Amino acid sequence: MAERGGERGGERGGFGRGFGRGGRGDRGGRRGGRRGPRQEEEKWVPVTKLGRLVKEGRINKIEEIYLHSLPVKEHQIVETIVPGLKDEVMKITPVQKQTRAGQRTRFKAFVVVGDGDGHVGLGVKCAKEVATAIRGAIILAKLSVVPVRRGYWGNKIGPPHTVPCKVTGKCGSVTVRMVPAPRGSGIVAARVPKKVLQFAGIEDVFTSSRGSTKTLGNFVKATFDCLMKTYGFLTPEFWTQTNFSMTPFQQFTDLLGKPTKGLVLEAPTETVEA
Amino acid sequence: MESSAKKLSSLRITSLDDDDDETEVPHQPPPAGPSAAAADYEDADDEDEEVEVTLGVLSKPKHPGLLLRHLFPSKAGGIPAWLDPVNLPSGKSSFCGFCGEPLQFVLQIYAPDEDNVAAFHRTLFVFMCPSMACLLRDQHEQWKHKHGNPCRSVKVFRCQLPRTNAFYSPQPLKHDGSDKPLCPGAPVCHWCGTWKGDKICSSCKKARYCSEKHQALHWRTGHKNDCLQIISSSAASNSVLPAVGKVPASTSWPEFEIEIDYEGTFDSDSDDENNSKSLVMQRHGKPDAMMQSWMDQFEADADNKCWASFQERISRAPHQVLRYCREPNAKPLWALSSGCPSNADIPSCSYCRGPLCYEFQVMPQLLYFFGVRNQPDSLDWATIAVYTCQGSCDQSVSYKEEFAWVQLYPITTTRQ
Numbered sequence: 001m002a003e004r005g006g007e008r009g010g011e012r013g014g015f016g017r018g019f020g021r022g023g024r025g026d027r028g029g030r031r032g033g034r035r036g037p038r039q040e041e042e043k044w045v046p047v048t049k050l051g052r053l054v055k056e057g058r059i060n061k062i063e064e065i066y067l068h069s070l071p072v073k074e075h076q077i078v079e080t081i082v083p084g085l086k087d088e089v090m091k092i093t094p095v096q097k098q099t100r101a102g103q104r105t106r107f108k109a110f111v112v113v114g115d116g117d118g119h120v121g122l123g124v125k126c127a128k129e130v131a132t133a134i135r136g137a138i139i140l141a142k143l144s145v146v147p148v149r150r151g152y153w154g155n156k157i158g159p160p161h162t163v164p165c166k167v168t169g170k171c172g173s174v175t176v177r178m179v180p181a182p183r184g185s186g187i188v189a190a191r192v193p194k195k196v197l198q199f200a201g202i203e204d205v206f207t208s209s210r211g212s213t214k215t216l217g218n219f220v221k222a223t224f225d226c227l228m229k230t231y232g233f234l235t236p237e238f239w240t241q242t243n244f245s246m247t248p249f250q251q252f253t254d255l256l257g258k259p260t261k262g263l264v265l266e267a268p269t270e271t272v273e274a
Numbered sequence: 275m276e277s278s279a280k281k282l283s284s285l286r287i288t289s290l291d292d293d294d295d296e297t298e299v300p301h302q303p304p305p306a307g308p309s310a311a312a313a314d315y316e317d318a319d320d321e322d323e324e325v326e327v328t329l330g331v332l333s334k335p336k337h338p339g340l341l342l343r344h345l346f347p348s349k350a351g352g353i354p355a356w357l358d359p360v361n362l363p364s365g366k367s368s369f370c371g372f373c374g375e376p377l378q379f380v381l382q383i384y385a386p387d388e389d390n391v392a393a394f395h396r397t398l399f400v401f402m403c404p405s406m407a408c409l410l411r412d413q414h415e416q417w418k419h420k421h422g423n424p425c426r427s428v429k430v431f432r433c434q435l436p437r438t439n440a441f442y443s444p445q446p447l448k449h450d451g452s453d454k455p456l457c458p459g460a461p462v463c464h465w466c467g468t469w470k471g472d473k474i475c476s477s478c479k480k481a482r483y484c485s486e487k488h489q490a491l492h493w494r495t496g497h498k499n500d501c502l503q504i505i506s507s508s509a510a511s512n513s514v515l516p517a518v519g520k521v522p523a524s525t526s527w528p529e530f531e532i533e534i535d536y537e538g539t540f541d542s543d544s545d546d547e548n549n550s551k552s553l554v555m556q557r558h559g560k561p562d563a564m565m566q567s568w569m570d571q572f573e574a575d576a577d578n579k580c581w582a583s584f585q586e587r588i589s590r591a592p593h594q595v596l597r598y599c600r601e602p603n604a605k606p607l608w609a610l611s612s613g614c615p616s617n618a619d620i621p622s623c624s625y626c627r628g629p630l631c632y633e634f635q636v637m638p639q640l641l642y643f644f645g646v647r648n649q650p651d652s653l654d655w656a657t658i659a660v661y662t663c664q665g666s667c668d669q670s671v672s673y674k675e676e677f678a679w680v681q682l683y684p685i686t687t688t689r690q
Contacts, residue, residue: 018348018384019328019534019598019634045592045639047585047609048683049654052642073581136582250650 044076053248054080062119066147068247075142082145084115087138088195091216092130110220111137113145114199121145122196122224148200149230153180161203165233169226172218173211176226181206192216193223200227325604327537330383330596332530332643341531344442344455346395350381350595351644352529353467357397357433359441359459361672362470368484370403371425372411376485377401379468379526383596383634392668393434395442398660400636400678401468403427406651409680416679417619428680430660431673465492466526478504527644537590580611588637595643598634606635609656613681625674626667635659656681 046052051074053059062081065072072078079085090110096103107130114120123141127133151164161183168177176193181204187194189207197205213219245251332350341347343355356362368376380400387393403409408427415424438444440456447453463471463484471482473489478501483489493501587607588594597607608614620630636658646652661677 017388018346018386019330043592046642047588047638047656049648049652052646053648055642056648058648074585249648 044074044080046074046076048073049249050074051077059248062145063147064248067245070247072143075139078121078142078145082115082119084117085113085119085121085142085145086115086199087111087113087141088199089134089137090192090195090220092133095126107133109133109137110216111141112196112199112220113138113141114196114201116199117201118148118150119145120148120196120200120224120227122220146224146228147231148202148227149233150202151180153182153204158183162205163202163230164235165230167226167229167233169222169224169229171221171225172215174213174215174218174222175210176219176222177208177210178226179206179208180204189223190219192219196220196223196227325599325601327604328598329535329537329591329594330532330598331535331591331593332595332640333533335529335531338529339451341529343459344453345447345449346384346397348381348383348532348534350530350532350640351527352379353462353526354379354382354399356399356459357395357435357441358672359455359457362460362462363431363671363673364470364472366425367429367431367673367675368401368469370405370408370427371415372408372427373403373405375403375405375487376463376466376469377427377429378404378466381532381596381636381640383532383598385598385600385633387434387666390434390666392436393666394437395439396432396434396666398633398662398676399431399433399673400658400660401429401431402653404653406653409653409655409682412680413682426678428658428678430662430676430678432662432666432676433673434666434668463488465489468526475501477501480504530643532596535591535594576611580608584609588639593639595637595640596634597637600631600633602631604632606632606657606659608659609638609681610683612684613656615659615679620661620679621677623663623665623667625670626663626665628663628665628667630661630677631664633660633662654683656683 044051044055046055050059050065050070050072054077059065059081062078065077065081088111090112092110093108094105095108096105106126106128108124108126109130111123111125111134112120113123121141121144123137123139123144125133125136125140127136149164150160151162152160153162162180163178164180166177166179168175170176181188183204185204185206187197187202187205187207189197189205190209190213192213193207193209209219209222211218330348335341335349341349341352341355343357343359346357347355349355370377378401380402382397382399384395384397386396390396405427412427415426418424435441442455461471461482463469464481465483465488469484471484473483473485475481475483475489475497481492481497481501481504483492584607622629638655638657641653641655646654657680659679659681661679663674663676667674
């Protein structure tokens with residue numbers, strides 16, 4: 001096979017084979033001399049429009065993406081904008097499928113990522129090898145990062161430290177209820193949601209759960225659901241009229257000379273109001 | 275035990291492929307082979323492993339003279355190095371079907387067919403209208419291709435020559451700077467450098483254009499001043515004509531050479547296999563239907579799964595801009611599951627009525643390398659798959675149109 005490829009190459013001489021069908025001759029040699037993937041990982045080439053904007057540096061905070069509900073398709077976007085993300089594997093379970101030749105085992109990995117300052121994500125991935133499952137779950141977790149709103153229990157002194165109000169989340173039969181706590185209480189919760197809340201950056205909270213919390217999947221999702229609801233709750237700070245701003249796609253056009261009527265250009269801020 | 279398992283199996287509404295079968299129910303007969311895991315993309319992945327995909331990566335040429343047509347280059351951006359320099363595509367084929375602007379050159383690849391004597395030299399050229407509005411309208415056209423000649427904004431041309439031809443020497447190239455084409459090519463438009471320049475400036479009779487639009491643009495940006503000078507100094511005709519390979523007004527995308535690369539395998543960490551057993555908890559419980567529904571929400575719908583496998587595949591070589599595979603069972607790597615053509619959507623060759631087969635696809639990384647600015651009308655696609663005549667037919671015109679399928683990202687609705 002290799003000889004035939006070489007012979008053909010010889011016939012063409014300096015013409016080169018271009019993108020031909022007969023790529024087999026070189027394949028063996030190339031595989032050996034392939035650069036390791038480590039080098040390539042540093043250089044991310046964006047594939048989506050949002051990715052290109054982030055790579056250019058036009059978008060600095062992930063809140064700008066949240067404000068316009070833009071779908072994030074590349075995990076490198078989140079990695080670039082939210083630098084302090086840490087991840088932790090919550091659980092790895094084997095799941096099996098019955099085949100004629102025995103059982104085929106795959107591994108399911110649950111990963112939580114968070115920066116400890118208002119952003120958490122949760123990812124699940126099943127793969128034949130543990131490392132692949134973990135890697136995939138980390139990527140999925142980064143894609144699902146959501147903002148968490150924090151508030152005060154009483155005096156508005158210092159940074160926000162607890163949930164802004166009583167919120168509850170439900171998944172399956174498990175309901176998790178979070179109640180604001182005074183500073184210094186710490187996270188009063190079971191081992192599993194405590195981990196998620198630590199990643200979210202909540203310092204003090206009282207929790208109460210109900211249902212079959214033994215099912216780790218539902219328990220974690222219920223806390224996650226609860227955290228997502230913190231920004232859905234209407235409090236008096238949001239009573240003022242919203243000034244809509246342009247999406248990043250419209251904002252960064254090169255022909256932005258004249259302001260359009262009815263649209264106010266404002267740097268969107270999603271920081272928690274005191 | 276068994277009845278509860280049956281109840282749980284009836285609870286499952288969404289079909290999450292192999293997860294449905296991942297149970298510990300020993301009494302049921304094992305599912306009949308791969309048919310149960312029909313959409314199990316891991317098996318499909320193994321299938322894809324058998325076909326060797328050649329990748330194209332961009333690189334800056336060492337000097338621009340390397341990308342001239344007699345060296346049979348594969349390149350992206352800049353101006354095309356026409357294979358057949360005389361019988362260039364003419365008429366309506368060089369214009370966008372919607373806005374009427376001449377199309378802009380995207381890339382060309384030199385892909386000879388070794389089994390076909392008439393296609394000893396074979397190059398494929400991709401052209402596109404740089405307007406996103408035209409691309410959106412083009413989507414409708416590509417879905418209803420059956421009706422005669424559709425007007426498209428993305429066009430692919432194929433040109434092939436036998437070894438002995440009127441334009442290039444049959445001897446192999448020497449690559450030492452002494453190679454030359456046998457005869458000069460037809461004059462091209464002075465503005466874009468791409469299309470045939472058969473319209474001449476009526477005053478100086480020297481500047482050539484492919485269309486009125488380009489003539490107007492060139493007039494406004496400098497030819498108005500130069501025109502009179504050219505008439506007066508009629509002997510100095512060389513100063514007007516652009517040097518070979520250069521264009522006076524560059525609205526074209528930056529020029530690169532496309533180098534061939536091979537897709538290596540992702541080195542899976544096989545040494546972790548031993549550790550995995552120790553990490554695993556021995557839990558062979560009954561299937562957790564509630565965990566199942568939770569998985570559904572978090573893991574995937576068909577679109578996300580497709581996107582995930584797309585990302586995984588391109589992560590082996592993040593800089594790729596082109597994927598080439600002309601095997602009979604090759605399939606393009608789609609980014610989304612929506613917007614894929616079925617076999618019925620692919621037309622037959624408009625020249626020989628033979629079937630078309632997938633040859634290569636252009637990847638969105640190209641937009642990043644081209645530096646496409648973020649205008650409201652700027653291009654953005656997920657992938658462009660090109661289908662060419664399987665037999666590489668050789669009749670009628672020199673540049674034959676092939677079929678291109680554009681897959682776009684779904685438009686995000688912005689609430690204002």
